[in-house]
Amino acid sequence: MPTMSAILVLGLLFPAAVAQYSQFVNQFVGTGGEGFGIGSVPPGAQAPFGAVRLSPDTVYTDNVWLDFNHFGGYYYGDTHVRVFSHTHMVGSGAVDYGTVGVMPAAAAPASETVVNYGFRSAFSHKKEQAAPGYYSVYLDDAGVLAELSATTHVGAHRYTFDKGVKQPTILFAASHTLTPKACAGAYVEIDIGAMEVRGYNVNNGGLSSRFGGVTTYFVAKFSQPFASVGVWNASGVQPGVAVVNSTVGGGWVSFAPGTGPIEYFLGLSFISIDQARVNLDAEGGPKPTFDAIRNETATVWEERLSLIEINTNASRTDLVKFYTAFYHTLLAPTTFSEVGGIYLGFDNQVHTLNASQPTYYTDMSIWDVHRSEFPWLAFVQPDVQRDVVRSLLLMFQQGGDLPKWPLANGYTGCMTGSHTLVVLADALAKNLGGYDAELAYNASRQVATTNEAHAGRTDIVDWINKGYVPFENDTRGCTESLEYAYDDWAVGQQAAMLGHADDAALFTNRSRQWRNLWNPQYKFFCPKNYAGDWLCPPTWVNVFDERYVEGDAWHYRFYVPHEVDALIELFGAETYVDELTKFFELAEADNANILPNPYYWAGNEPDILSVWEFAWAGRADLTQKYSRWTMNHRFNEFPDGLPGNDDYGTMSAWFAWAAIGFYPLSGSPTYIMGAPLFDQIVVHREAGDLKIIAYDNSATNVFVRQAHLNGQPIDLKRPFLDHAMFDGPAVLEFWMSDKSPLTP
Numbered sequence: 001m002p003t004m005s006a007i008l009v010l011g012l013l014f015p016a017a018v019a020q021y022s023q024f025v026n027q028f029v030g031t032g033g034e035g036f037g038i039g040s041v042p043p044g045a046q047a048p049f050g051a052v053r054l055s056p057d058t059v060y061t062d063n064v065w066l067d068f069n070h071f072g073g074y075y076y077g078d079t080h081v082r083v084f085s086h087t088h089m090v091g092s093g094a095v096d097y098g099t100v101g102v103m104p105a106a107a108a109p110a111s112e113t114v115v116n117y118g119f120r121s122a123f124s125h126k127k128e129q130a131a132p133g134y135y136s137v138y139l140d141d142a143g144v145l146a147e148l149s150a151t152t153h154v155g156a157h158r159y160t161f162d163k164g165v166k167q168p169t170i171l172f173a174a175s176h177t178l179t180p181k182a183c184a185g186a187y188v189e190i191d192i193g194a195m196e197v198r199g200y201n202v203n204n205g206g207l208s209s210r211f212g213g214v215t216t217y218f219v220a221k222f223s224q225p226f227a228s229v230g231v232w233n234a235s236g237v238q239p240g241v242a243v244v245n246s247t248v249g250g251g252w253v254s255f256a257p258g259t260g261p262i263e264y265f266l267g268l269s270f271i272s273i274d275q276a277r278v279n280l281d282a283e284g285g286p287k288p289t290f291d292a293i294r295n296e297t298a299t300v301w302e303e304r305l306s307l308i309e310i311n312t313n314a315s316r317t318d319l320v321k322f323y324t325a326f327y328h329t330l331l332a333p334t335t336f337s338e339v340g341g342i343y344l345g346f347d348n349q350v351h352t353l354n355a356s357q358p359t360y361y362t363d364m365s366i367w368d369v370h371r372s373e374f375p376w377l378a379f380v381q382p383d384v385q386r387d388v389v390r391s392l393l394l395m396f397q398q399g400g401d402l403p404k405w406p407l408a409n410g411y412t413g414c415m416t417g418s419h420t421l422v423v424l425a426d427a428l429a430k431n432l433g434g435y436d437a438e439l440a441y442n443a444s445r446q447v448a449t450t451n452e453a454h455a456g457r458t459d460i461v462d463w464i465n466k467g468y469v470p471f472e473n474d475t476r477g478c479t480e481s482l483e484y485a486y487d488d489w490a491v492g493q494q495a496a497m498l499g500h501a502d503d504a505a506l507f508t509n510r511s512r513q514w515r516n517l518w519n520p521q522y523k524f525f526c527p528k529n530y531a532g533d534w535l536c537p538p539t540w541v542n543v544f545d546e547r548y549v550e551g552d553a554w555h556y557r558f559y560v561p562h563e564v565d566a567l568i569e570l571f572g573a574e575t576y577v578d579e580l581t582k583f584f585e586l587a588e589a590d591n592a593n594i595l596p597n598p599y600y601w602a603g604n605e606p607d608i609l610s611v612w613e614f615a616w617a618g619r620a621d622l623t624q625k626y627s628r629w630t631m632n633h634r635f636n637e638f639p640d641g642l643p644g645n646d647d648y649g650t651m652s653a654w655f656a657w658a659a660i661g662f663y664p665l666s667g668s669p670t671y672i673m674g675a676p677l678f679d680q681i682v683v684h685r686e687a688g689d690l691k692i693i694a695y696d697n698s699a700t701n702v703f704v705r706q707a708h709l710n711g712q713p714i715d716l717k718r719p720f721l722d723h724a725m726f727d728g729p730a731v732l733e734f735w736m737s738d739k740s741p742l743t744p
């Protein structure tokens with residue numbers, strides 16, 4: 001039974017009647033860890049898929065800043081808050097955004113305090129709380145309780161200063177960015193009569209600098225009069241001045257002593273200051289209050305989280321792990337359309353959405369999210385994924401190429417492959433509908449046949465003519481060739497479904513070129529030079545080997561997602577199972593995440609499908625064993641609870657899939673059956689509810705001895721489900737045991 005103090009804490013964090021599943025979300029999961037095990041998830045306040053991610057940007061004592069720890073702005077091991085900024089990436093392995101920074105202070109700043117974040121404040125996790133749509137922390141140096149909430153385009157702030165604070169002040173650190181010295185221009189204008197602060201930041205961040213940067217506009221409205229104002233630039237502070245335009249600078253507003261809780265609301269736009277005001281007025285209302293926005297956003301979160309209902313008799317640990325993962329999958333992509341349906345396109349022009357498309361999305365780490373996150377949205381939130389596909393096609397039409405990693409309104413060129421083709425094939429295979437499938441196919445075909453500036457093929461000529469990317473052209477040509485094979489298969493899938501038979505044959509044949517880099521002697525994939533000579537690595541376990549993208553030879557040894565059966569033939573079935581088992585057994589010995597595991601690395605994408613690949617060899621029992629092991633040993637409910645960067649929901653989506661008992665082969669209608677973590681699950685889907693029941697499920701009963709879908713038995717030796725099987729209400733039943741009928 002919960003204690004009275006626990007009940008009071010829940011009442012403070014979660015508004016009445018909206019806490020059923022939100023209470024299991026721990027927003028600090030993924031904010032800690034070490035090295036390659038840092039999740040990089042911002043813990044602050046946002047609405048589902050919100051443009052505003054209002055979250056603290058922290059730093060260690062003496063302003064020690066390491067980019068690697070702060071891709072999400074916040075690191076759990078830090079001691080000080082620099083600012084609360086309104087834009088963030090979500091679990092990425094790159095640093096960008098962190099714009100429109102604000103910070104409460106106990107007094108107006110001096111010239112020495114605006115240098116190197118001299119206004120930063122110490123904080124303690126003991127005085128820090130978070131719930132979906134809400135974040136609060138007491139700032140020791142400033143003597144203030146800071147509370148944050150958000151709608152899609154509005155940041156809501158409430159600051160309650162200690163009684164002894166003589167000059168309550170809010171600083172607008174307009175030039176703040178997470179990428180050091182990335183501000184190419186910052187503007188602040190303080191309108192004393194209107195009690196308004198407005199401005200913008202031009203951010204040339206780690207990724208956004210690749211396409212000219214991102215400008216974030218804002219308007220902040222207050223309801224209490226300013227007692228004094230000022231600005232600063234590189235030369236120092238200028239009290240009484242109300243405008244500044246500089247690459248280093250900001251402004252402040254101060255209030256009379258004893259001013260009650262200061263509430264203000266900040267509208268954000270990527271189009272203009274005027275549009276920021278429109279967004280603020282539409283989402284905040286004529287007289288916004290902090291509690292009203294907080295309650296509204298909490299209700300929206302509970303509605304989303306209630307799409308999956310789990311028997312709450314399950315262990316609290318597992319419920320926290322699941323609902324936190326589910327929460328993470330709903331943080332991104334980012335809503336880039338604004339009030340009125342307008343958005344800034346890839347041609348740098350303002351466009352208006354067609355009435356059939358509610359939302360335009362961006363910020364898609366497609367190298368990551370095509371594997372688990374986007375199929376998850378297609379299954380649980382198809383309305384969102386439908387608009388994702390429409391958004392990608394608008395980027396193609398307005399920018400000229402399909403993007404492989406879009407951020408804001410630009411091409412970043414980040415990572416390898418052209419996996420947008422897999423995303424489009426996935427949408428077609430699952431009959432997502434609502435978009436121009438022929439346009440999607442023509443865009444995909446263009447990527448696969450021509451040399452484009454942004455689409456992701458570095459050496460398409462040799463890929464087509466030689467059947468692989470030679471080492472001389474790109475040291476990572478081996479893994480790029482494996483990715484191109486998968487991507488071409490996705491184009492072939494689209495062609496076949498749309499009736500383009502000749503193209504289907506062309507791209508399907510090209511998708512088999514992965515065999516050209518299979519070394520039959522070592523049974524690993526190795527690069528070749530232009531002459532066709534093997535250039536295998538001296539060791540298979542160098543995780544920093546430039547021959548492989550973010551991995552080593554082991555991580556890519558089983559990477560043929562579209563032709564696992566053919567890979568098994570090359571191994572030999574028995575050898576394949578033995579080697580894949582060894583891959584996991586050797587990984588079990590190393591529980592540290594500070595460096596990549598040279599064997600199964602649960603914290604990165606190249607081997608994300610590996611645990612499910614036993615099923616193709618008739619050994620789904622090993623999928624069940626190692627998926628449960630991974631859920632238990634590579635994820636937890638604490639700040640270091642993710643095995644690596646969450647990569648816009650990719651790792652969290654992997655956990656969510658594993659927990660409900662099956663996993664997608666992206667680009668196809670196929671799911672691979674595993675074993676659910678919970679006894680009873682209901683997924684409320686657009687196509688009809690899916691009920692999942694696991695009889696005799698326990699920590700030791702991890703094996704499936706029998707399974708039925710809608711009363712029909714599932715072949716455990718080929719445990720593959722088709723998306724069409726879930727068109728309409730469905731019941732998926734598992735009978736669990738501590739032994740598997742598949743185990744020899």
